[in-house]
Amino acid sequence: GQAIAGFFLIYFGIRISFFIDLGYEWGLPWLEYLAYPVTLFWIIGMTNAFNLIDNMNGLSCGVAVISSLFFGLMSFVNGQPDLGCIFFIFMGAGLGYLPHNFPRAKIFMGDSGSLFIGFVIASLSIVGSWSRPEGWVTDNLRLSLVIPILVLIYPIFDTTLVTVTRMLRGRPISLGGKDHSSHRLVRLGLGPADAVLLIYSFCSFAGFCA
Numbered sequence: 001g002q003a004i005a006g007f008f009l010i011y012f013g014i015r016i017s018f019f020i021d022l023g024y025e026w027g028l029p030w031l032e033y034l035a036y037p038v039t040l041f042w043i044i045g046m047t048n049a050f051n052l053i054d055n056m057n058g059l060s061c062g063v064a065v066i067s068s069l070f071f072g073l074m075s076f077v078n079g080q081p082d083l084g085c086i087f088f089i090f091m092g093a094g095l096g097y098l099p100h101n102f103p104r105a106k107i108f109m110g111d112s113g114s115l116f117i118g119f120v121i122a123s124l125s126i127v128g129s130w131s132r133p134e135g136w137v138t139d140n141l142r143l144s145l146v147i148p149i150l151v152l153i154y155p156i157f158d159t160t161l162v163t164v165t166r167m168l169r170g171r172p173i174s175l176g177g178k179d180h181s182s183h184r185l186v187r188l189g190l191g192p193a194d195a196v197l198l199i200y201s202f203c204s205f206a207g208f209c210a
Contacts, residue, residue, distance in 0.1 A: 005119060006043040014126050015039040018145045043122045049155035050118030051111060052162060056182045058102035058196050061109065063154055063203050064117045065094040070151050070207030071121075075128055083128050090120060103193040118155075125152070150210040154203050157181070 009015075015035045023031030054060035072087030094117075100107045109117075125148040149156065158181050166173050185195040 002044045002047050002115075002119070003040065006040045009043065009123055009126075010036055010039055014123060016042060016126055016145075017129065021144070039126060042126065043119065045159070046122035046125075046152065046155065047115055047118035049152075049159040050121065051114040052159050053155050053180070053182070054109065054111075054114035055176070055180045056103075056192055056196055057105035057108075058098060058193075059182055059199060060114045060117060061094050061098050061101050062196065062200050064121055065091050065098060066200060066203045066207060067121055067151050068094065070210060071125060071128065071148075074147070074210070078129070080128060083124065087124060090124070103196065121152070147210045151207050153206045154199060 016039045017035070019031045019034040019038065023029050050060050050064065053063060068087045068091035072084045072091060075081070075084030075087060097107075097109075101109065128148070129144065161181060162177070162179055163173050165179055166175070166177070171177070182192075182195050182199060185198060186192060190198065
């Protein structure tokens with residue numbers, strides 16, 4: 001289902017432009033074809049990343065709010081106000097939901113909420129162009145790839161962590177468990193709310209660096 005949704009985006013022209021630009025810069029036009037599988041991998045991977053970090057109240061939604069804030073700010077600075085407005089609308093929806101989902105939560109988003117959040121963030125981060133000439137992120141093609149990775153570094157890190165550790169232990173990746181970074185912070189002595197706030201701080205710092 002996620003692959004089909006990703007194919008729809010690619011069909012309508014939403015794809016990672018990094019390899020297209022890189023092929024033009026290096027004189028290797030065949031690199032353009034890498035954009036399709038990498039785009040699909042990014043969409044499916046990020047969709048599931050936000051689902052995987054939905055392991056503690058307020059975590060997935062809060063990370064999405066912070067990511068949307070920084071993506072929105074960069075969109076406005078980089079000459080993409082329409083995209084910035086969409087990011088801020090998505091952030092506002094998350095802010096309206098977050099007080100009811102923060103520990104101790106009264107409502108829960110479930111898979112349908114976290115997968116939707118991940119799909120939207122993944123898609124919008126592709127729509128954005130993070131190295132446009134008229135913006136301040138200029139003269140460095142690699143920034144167009146680095147910036148979305150840096151903003152979304154926590155979902156990428158946590159998903160990589162649990163994927164590798166579960167594979168090493170012979171456990172199914174899709175099987176839930178208490179091996180996420182948030183659970184590890186709680187085992188180190190933090191309360192659930194403190195762990196979530198610490199991760200918020202890390203995400204905010206990464207977004208600021210981006």
